[in-house]
Amino acid sequence: MSVWLIMVICGLLTFGLRLSFIAAEGRVTFPRWFRVLLPFVPVATLTALVIPELLLADGALWLSWRNTRLMAGIVAIIIAAATRSVLWTLVGGFATLALWSSLIG
Missing domain, CATH: 1.20.5 (Single alpha-helices involved in coiled-coils or other helix-helix interfaces)
Structure with a gap:
Protein backbone atom coordinates (compact mmCIF):
# COMPACT_ATOMS: atom_id res chain seq x y z
CA MET A 1 0.00 0.00 0.00
CA PRO A 31 -23.49 8.48 30.13
CA ARG A 32 -22.40 10.68 33.02
CA TRP A 33 -19.21 8.66 33.61
CA PHE A 34 -18.24 9.25 29.97
CA ARG A 35 -18.78 13.01 30.19
CA VAL A 36 -16.83 13.18 33.47
CA LEU A 37 -13.83 11.37 31.97
CA LEU A 38 -13.82 13.13 28.60
CA PRO A 39 -11.79 16.21 29.73
CA PHE A 40 -8.90 13.91 30.71
CA VAL A 41 -8.47 12.50 27.18
CA PRO A 42 -6.22 15.31 25.82
CA VAL A 43 -3.94 15.22 28.87
CA ALA A 44 -3.63 11.44 28.77
CA THR A 45 -2.97 11.46 25.03
CA LEU A 46 -0.32 14.18 25.24
CA THR A 47 1.36 12.43 28.15
CA ALA A 48 1.47 9.15 26.25
CA LEU A 49 3.15 10.90 23.31
CA VAL A 50 5.63 13.08 25.22
CA ILE A 51 6.89 10.94 28.11
CA PRO A 52 8.53 8.22 25.98
CA GLU A 53 10.35 10.93 23.99
CA LEU A 54 11.71 12.45 27.18
CA LEU A 55 12.67 9.30 29.06
CA LEU A 56 13.66 6.74 26.43
CA ALA A 57 16.67 6.57 24.13
CA ASP A 58 16.90 3.60 21.78
CA GLY A 59 14.20 1.85 23.80
CA ALA A 60 16.06 2.10 27.11
CA LEU A 61 15.30 4.33 30.08
CA TRP A 62 17.76 7.24 30.16
CA LEU A 63 17.61 9.36 33.31
CA SER A 64 20.69 11.55 33.06
CA TRP A 65 21.57 15.22 32.93
CA ARG A 66 23.10 14.40 29.51
CA ASN A 67 19.61 13.59 28.19
CA THR A 68 18.92 16.89 26.43
CA ARG A 69 15.25 16.14 25.81
CA LEU A 70 14.65 15.32 29.47
CA MET A 71 16.36 18.51 30.63
CA ALA A 72 14.39 20.62 28.13
CA GLY A 73 11.19 18.86 29.21
CA ILE A 74 11.84 19.62 32.87
CA VAL A 75 12.48 23.29 32.08
CA ALA A 76 9.32 23.41 29.94
CA ILE A 77 7.28 21.90 32.78
CA ILE A 78 8.61 24.52 35.21
CA ILE A 79 7.87 27.35 32.75
CA ALA A 80 4.37 25.99 32.10
CA ALA A 81 3.62 25.78 35.82
CA ALA A 82 4.93 29.29 36.45
CA THR A 83 3.48 31.16 33.46
CA ARG A 84 0.55 29.04 32.20
CA SER A 85 1.61 30.24 28.74
CA VAL A 86 1.90 27.82 25.84
CA LEU A 87 4.09 30.27 23.92
CA TRP A 88 6.64 30.74 26.71
CA THR A 89 6.63 27.02 27.45
CA LEU A 90 7.50 26.22 23.84
CA VAL A 91 10.09 29.00 23.55
CA GLY A 92 11.75 28.04 26.84
CA GLY A 93 11.72 24.32 26.07
CA PHE A 94 13.17 24.73 22.57
CA ALA A 95 15.75 27.25 23.76
CA THR A 96 16.83 24.89 26.53
CA LEU A 97 17.03 22.00 24.07
CA ALA A 98 19.20 24.03 21.68
CA LEU A 99 21.44 25.39 24.43
CA TRP A 100 21.80 22.05 26.23
CA SER A 101 22.53 20.25 22.96
CA SER A 102 25.26 22.72 22.09
CA LEU A 103 26.81 22.46 25.55
CA ILE A 104 26.71 18.65 25.70
CA GLY A 105 27.85 18.24 22.11
Whole structure:
Protein backbone atom coordinates (compact mmCIF):
# COMPACT_ATOMS: atom_id res chain seq x y z
CA MET A 1 0.00 0.00 0.00
CA SER A 2 1.24 3.48 -0.80
CA VAL A 3 2.23 5.81 2.03
CA TRP A 4 -0.04 8.48 0.56
CA LEU A 5 -3.00 6.11 0.50
CA ILE A 6 -2.43 5.19 4.13
CA MET A 7 -2.20 8.88 5.07
CA VAL A 8 -5.46 9.67 3.26
CA ILE A 9 -7.24 6.72 4.90
CA CYS A 10 -5.98 7.71 8.36
CA GLY A 11 -7.03 11.32 7.73
CA LEU A 12 -10.52 10.26 6.67
CA LEU A 13 -10.86 7.97 9.70
CA THR A 14 -9.76 10.75 12.03
CA PHE A 15 -12.12 13.22 10.39
CA GLY A 16 -14.98 10.74 10.59
CA LEU A 17 -14.34 10.03 14.26
CA ARG A 18 -14.27 13.72 15.15
CA LEU A 19 -17.31 14.47 13.00
CA SER A 20 -19.28 11.71 14.71
CA PHE A 21 -19.07 13.50 18.06
CA ILE A 22 -20.10 16.81 16.50
CA ALA A 23 -22.97 15.21 14.57
CA ALA A 24 -24.14 13.31 17.66
CA GLU A 25 -24.37 16.49 19.75
CA GLY A 26 -27.92 16.90 20.97
CA ARG A 27 -29.08 13.60 19.48
CA VAL A 28 -27.22 11.21 21.73
CA THR A 29 -26.92 11.49 25.49
CA PHE A 30 -23.62 10.12 26.70
CA PRO A 31 -23.49 8.48 30.13
CA ARG A 32 -22.40 10.68 33.02
CA TRP A 33 -19.21 8.66 33.61
CA PHE A 34 -18.24 9.25 29.97
CA ARG A 35 -18.78 13.01 30.19
CA VAL A 36 -16.83 13.18 33.47
CA LEU A 37 -13.83 11.37 31.97
CA LEU A 38 -13.82 13.13 28.60
CA PRO A 39 -11.79 16.21 29.73
CA PHE A 40 -8.90 13.91 30.71
CA VAL A 41 -8.47 12.50 27.18
CA PRO A 42 -6.22 15.31 25.82
CA VAL A 43 -3.94 15.22 28.87
CA ALA A 44 -3.63 11.44 28.77
CA THR A 45 -2.97 11.46 25.03
CA LEU A 46 -0.32 14.18 25.24
CA THR A 47 1.36 12.43 28.15
CA ALA A 48 1.47 9.15 26.25
CA LEU A 49 3.15 10.90 23.31
CA VAL A 50 5.63 13.08 25.22
CA ILE A 51 6.89 10.94 28.11
CA PRO A 52 8.53 8.22 25.98
CA GLU A 53 10.35 10.93 23.99
CA LEU A 54 11.71 12.45 27.18
CA LEU A 55 12.67 9.30 29.06
CA LEU A 56 13.66 6.74 26.43
CA ALA A 57 16.67 6.57 24.13
CA ASP A 58 16.90 3.60 21.78
CA GLY A 59 14.20 1.85 23.80
CA ALA A 60 16.06 2.10 27.11
CA LEU A 61 15.30 4.33 30.08
CA TRP A 62 17.76 7.24 30.16
CA LEU A 63 17.61 9.36 33.31
CA SER A 64 20.69 11.55 33.06
CA TRP A 65 21.57 15.22 32.93
CA ARG A 66 23.10 14.40 29.51
CA ASN A 67 19.61 13.59 28.19
CA THR A 68 18.92 16.89 26.43
CA ARG A 69 15.25 16.14 25.81
CA LEU A 70 14.65 15.32 29.47
CA MET A 71 16.36 18.51 30.63
CA ALA A 72 14.39 20.62 28.13
CA GLY A 73 11.19 18.86 29.21
CA ILE A 74 11.84 19.62 32.87
CA VAL A 75 12.48 23.29 32.08
CA ALA A 76 9.32 23.41 29.94
CA ILE A 77 7.28 21.90 32.78
CA ILE A 78 8.61 24.52 35.21
CA ILE A 79 7.87 27.35 32.75
CA ALA A 80 4.37 25.99 32.10
CA ALA A 81 3.62 25.78 35.82
CA ALA A 82 4.93 29.29 36.45
CA THR A 83 3.48 31.16 33.46
CA ARG A 84 0.55 29.04 32.20
CA SER A 85 1.61 30.24 28.74
CA VAL A 86 1.90 27.82 25.84
CA LEU A 87 4.09 30.27 23.92
CA TRP A 88 6.64 30.74 26.71
CA THR A 89 6.63 27.02 27.45
CA LEU A 90 7.50 26.22 23.84
CA VAL A 91 10.09 29.00 23.55
CA GLY A 92 11.75 28.04 26.84
CA GLY A 93 11.72 24.32 26.07
CA PHE A 94 13.17 24.73 22.57
CA ALA A 95 15.75 27.25 23.76
CA THR A 96 16.83 24.89 26.53
CA LEU A 97 17.03 22.00 24.07
CA ALA A 98 19.20 24.03 21.68
CA LEU A 99 21.44 25.39 24.43
CA TRP A 100 21.80 22.05 26.23
CA SER A 101 22.53 20.25 22.96
CA SER A 102 25.26 22.72 22.09
CA LEU A 103 26.81 22.46 25.55
CA ILE A 104 26.71 18.65 25.70
CA GLY A 105 27.85 18.24 22.11
